[in-house]
Amino acid sequence: MTAAATITGPQCPHCDIPLTQDWIRTGTIVCPYCSRGFDATVFHPVERKQRVIEVATAGPEGANQCANHVRNAAVTSCQRCGLLICSLCEMNLGEGSLCPSCFDRVRAEGTLRTAVTRYRDYTALGRLTLIAGIVFTFFFLSIPLGAMAMYYGRKGALQRRAEGSSAFGPYTIVVLGLLEIFGGLAFIGFIIWSVTQAGK
Amino acid sequence: MTGERKLIGRSSSLFSRDAVWQVPDGLEVETSDQYDITRRQVLFQDIFFVTHHRMFGVGYLVATGLISLFFVGIAMLVIGIGGADEWVAALVILGIGMPAILSFLLRLLFRLDVITIYGKRSKASIRFRLRKQRARQVYAQICATVRNAQTHMARAIEAEEAAQAPTILIEELPPMPPEEPELGPSP
Numbered sequence: 090m091t092a093a094a095t096i097t098g099p100q101c102p103h104c105d106i107p108l109t110q111d112w113i114r115t116g117t118i119v120c121p122y123c124s125r126g127f128d129a130t131v132f133h134p135v136e137r138k139q140r141v142i143e144v145a146t147a148g149p150e151g152a153n154q155c156a157n158h159v160r161n162a163a164v165t166s167c168q169r170c171g172l173l174i175c176s177l178c179e180m181n182l183g184e185g186s187l188c189p190s191c192f193d194r195v196r197a198e199g200t201l202r203t204a205v206t207r208y209r210d211y212t213a214l215g216r217l218t219l220i221a222g223i224v225f226t227f228f229f230l231s232i233p234l235g236a237m238a239m240y241y242g243r244k245g246a247l248q249r250r251a252e253g254s255s256a257f258g259p260y261t262i263v264v265l266g267l268l269e270i271f272g273g274l275a276f277i278g279f280i281i282w283s284v285t286q287a288g289k
Numbered sequence: 290m291t292g293e294r295k296l297i298g299r300s301s302s303l304f305s306r307d308a309v310w311q312v313p314d315g316l317e318v319e320t321s322d323q324y325d326i327t328r329r330q331v332l333f334q335d336i337f338f339v340t341h342h343r344m345f346g347v348g349y350l351v352a353t354g355l356i357s358l359f360f361v362g363i364a365m366l367v368i369g370i371g372g373a374d375e376w377v378a379a380l381v382i383l384g385i386g387m388p389a390i391l392s393f394l395l396r397l398l399f400r401l402d403v404i405t406i407y408g409k410r411s412k413a414s415i416r417f418r419l420r421k422q423r424a425r426q427v428y429a430q431i432c433a434t435v436r437n438a439q440t441h442m443a444r445a446i447e448a449e450e451a452a453q454a455p456t457i458l459i460e461e462l463p464p465m466p467p468e469e470p471e472l473g474p475s476p
Contacts (some may be wrong), residue, residue: 099338102405102414113338127342130432134337134409135443140453210326217324253294 102127141176156188169190211248215241215262222269225275235269238262297427298404299417303348304465309415311434316406318413333438338407341428343400353393360386395419404428 099108101120112118113213142162144154153163163173167188179191180192182203186197195201215238221232242262249256294310294317301307306321315332364379364386383390395418401438402417402424417424 099407102340102342102403103344125342127340128428129338132337132435132439134334135446137409137442137446138450206329207325207327210321210324213321214324256300287414 127215139176211241212259212262214286215245215259219265226273229273229277230257231269231273235266235273238266238269242266297389298417300414300416305440309413316410316413329411331406331411331413333435334442335408335410336435337409339432340437341424345396350393350396353389353396356389357386357393362390404431406431422455
């Protein structure tokens with residue numbers, strides 16, 4: 090089951106069939122479709138009304154019209170393209186106002202830090218490269234893979250710190266990666282020593 | 290990245306691993322997709338339905354049940370063929386299958402507690418395998434936090450609207466021009 094998905098409305102948590110308004114209430118509810126029960130609490134979120142000023146009522150100082158909505162008065166301009174925009178078009182995530190088109194572009198580019206929802210899990214990558222290094226020791230890959238594990242472990246630690254979580258796991262990966270490199274060097278040394286011994 | 294995060298639960302299934310964090314303005318759901326993490330938020334101000342239910346999870350029960358049956362079957366077969374002297378081999382086989390047997394029995398006994406939070410645009414779910422008390426606590430805590438956040442927001446909006454209420458000026462209309470006498474037909 091996906092933990093966060095787009096939904097169309099309240100559903101029965103057992104069968105995922107949308108519930109009609111009659112069935113949405115606080116207390117124990119028995120689903121009319123699957124007849125299984127669940128506890129529920131209903132909330133009534135308040136809608137924040139968007140205030141839009143029409144050009145006709147904006148007065149002489151606010152008479153500029155929005156580039157997308159000709160009847161609406163512009164409240165600001167896009168900081169990227171300079172387009173005049175109304176309060177409906179203004180996209181502000183705490184890093185300045187943008188028009189919808191520029192917002193889409195910077196979001197696609199990934200340059201708007203607060204709009205990034207997908208990122209790399211460096212701790213998991215570090216774990217993978219560490220295990221791969223152990224598995225492929227006999228192919229002399231533990232040195233590069235150990236170094237990669239250290240690199241990803243370090244990046245994972247920075248990532249965890251930035252979000253306020255414990256960086257113990259990533260740092261363990263860094264230490265184990267270092268040990269893996271030493272192990273790889275020892276293995277190569279052992280092979281060279283064995284070959285020289287066999288030659289004598 | 291968001292500061293002040295507190296892990297409140299996880300939801301793992303065969304295909305996805307999710308972690309649900311509480312952040313100041315809502316719940317943040319991190320979905321692990323191999324080596325990428327997708328982060329979504331269910332804002333407290335958008336939540337309109339929170340549910341708590343218990344389920345067996347038929348797929349999980351069938352899978353663990355079949356694996357358990359397989360190992361128990363082989364153990365019984367070993368005893369059946371080799372006699373009671375082969376109990377050590379049967380125990381080893383049962384030991385290998387023990388994680389599946391335990392998982393099956395634990396799920397059958399305790400079931401799975403699921404809390405689902407429905408926002409206007411997204412939903413989040415948290416699963417609790419054994420900690421039933423914790424599941425109830427989290428359910429109550431989420432409901433209380435949402436209620437609190439929505440009350441605060443309603444008050445803030447009311448205050449905002451009161452501050453921005455337009456003052457309507459009733460201006461007196463200018464006096465109408467005096468009525469002109471109707472002109473009769475020209476002679």
